Amino acid sequence: MKNSEIVELLNKDLEGEHAAIIQYLAHGYAMGEGELACEIEAIAREEMRHLDWLAETVTELGGTPSFTRGKMRQGGKTVTAWMKNDVLAEEDAIKMYRDHISLIKDAKIKRLLERILSDEMSHHGDFVGFAKEAADEKMKDLRGVRNDRVTRVLDWGIEHEYTVVIQYLLHSYLAPNEEMRKEMQDQAINEMQHLGWLAEKMVSRGGHPHIEHTKIDSSKKAPKMLDADIKIEKQVAAAYDKAAKEIDDKKVKKLLTRIRDHELYHVKVFNDLKKTL
Numbered sequence: 001m002k003n004s005e006i007v008e009l010l011n012k013d014l015e016g017e018h019a020a021i022i023q024y025l026a027h028g029y030a031m032g033e034g035e036l037a038c039e040i041e042a043i044a045r046e047e048m049r050h051l052d053w054l055a056e057t058v059t060e061l062g063g064t065p066s067f068t069r070g071k072m073r074q075g076g077k078t079v080t081a082w083m084k085n086d087v088l089a090e091e092d093a094i095k096m097y098r099d100h101i102s103l104i105k106d107a108k109i110k111r112l113l114e115r116i117l118s119d120e121m122s123h124h125g126d127f128v129g130f131a132k133e134a135a136d137e138k139m140k141d142l143r144g145v146r147n148d149r150v151t152r153v154l155d156w157g158i159e160h161e162y163t164v165v166i167q168y169l170l171h172s173y174l175a176p177n178e179e180m181r182k183e184m185q186d187q188a189i190n191e192m193q194h195l196g197w198l199a200e201k202m203v204s205r206g207g208h209p210h211i212e213h214t215k216i217d218s219s220k221k222a223p224k225m226l227d228a229d230i231k232i233e234k235q236v237a238a239a240y241d242k243a244a245k246e247i248d249d250k251k252v253k254k255l256l257t258r259i260r261d262h263e264l265y266h267v268k269v270f271n272d273l274k275k276t277l
Ligand SMILES: [Fe+2]
Pocket: 017, 020, 046, 047, 050, 093, 116, 119, 120
């Protein structure tokens, strides 16, 4: 099997991990704070590790990691129904990893996929248990239909944060040096934190987070990537600043101000990275 063929298979796996991460995070946020939400978010973090391993392997094989999102299993009006969808998502993953393990001959990659497969089998069992737990506790969808200025700002923020999470991850895998690789990954993790804060705030205010992203920068050369990253950070820092000043809700104001300060820090980090090229 040629490297390009392996890359194609691993990118399918990557797209599946991406879908699982967003599906599980959306479920975790929608059930509000609690033990079950924490456990689901912990599984989402394991899927993030899978995504990272797969993307690194794709890069080592000379490919470009795909950040197209695979098919999500959405819908369902109760937490139990969501957990059943998550069981199905794990079944999809288990089937795909088994197929790919049988097709790929490279021992190191096979080992990696087997390692991931064992996690997916464990997650499958976890979600079967969560479905029962959610039914026993009659857990509800906490999202509401509130639509006001604050909700719209939060939704805008969520869309932005999701976009930069995948943009910075892609830029980390394409980075020409270790420092840029590490920094891009750190900032992507920080953006993921912003995404979580905004989505949780949205649900607690009776809104409904829509976890979608806009187009990500597709530059192939590091200076162009960093220019795009600096540009977007400056724009959103200004937008968060404006929104924080206009919104009266003290907690939301504080949250947006804190995120703004992180974005200003990112501008500095990215400017410094340009000097390492
Ligand atoms: Fe996974």
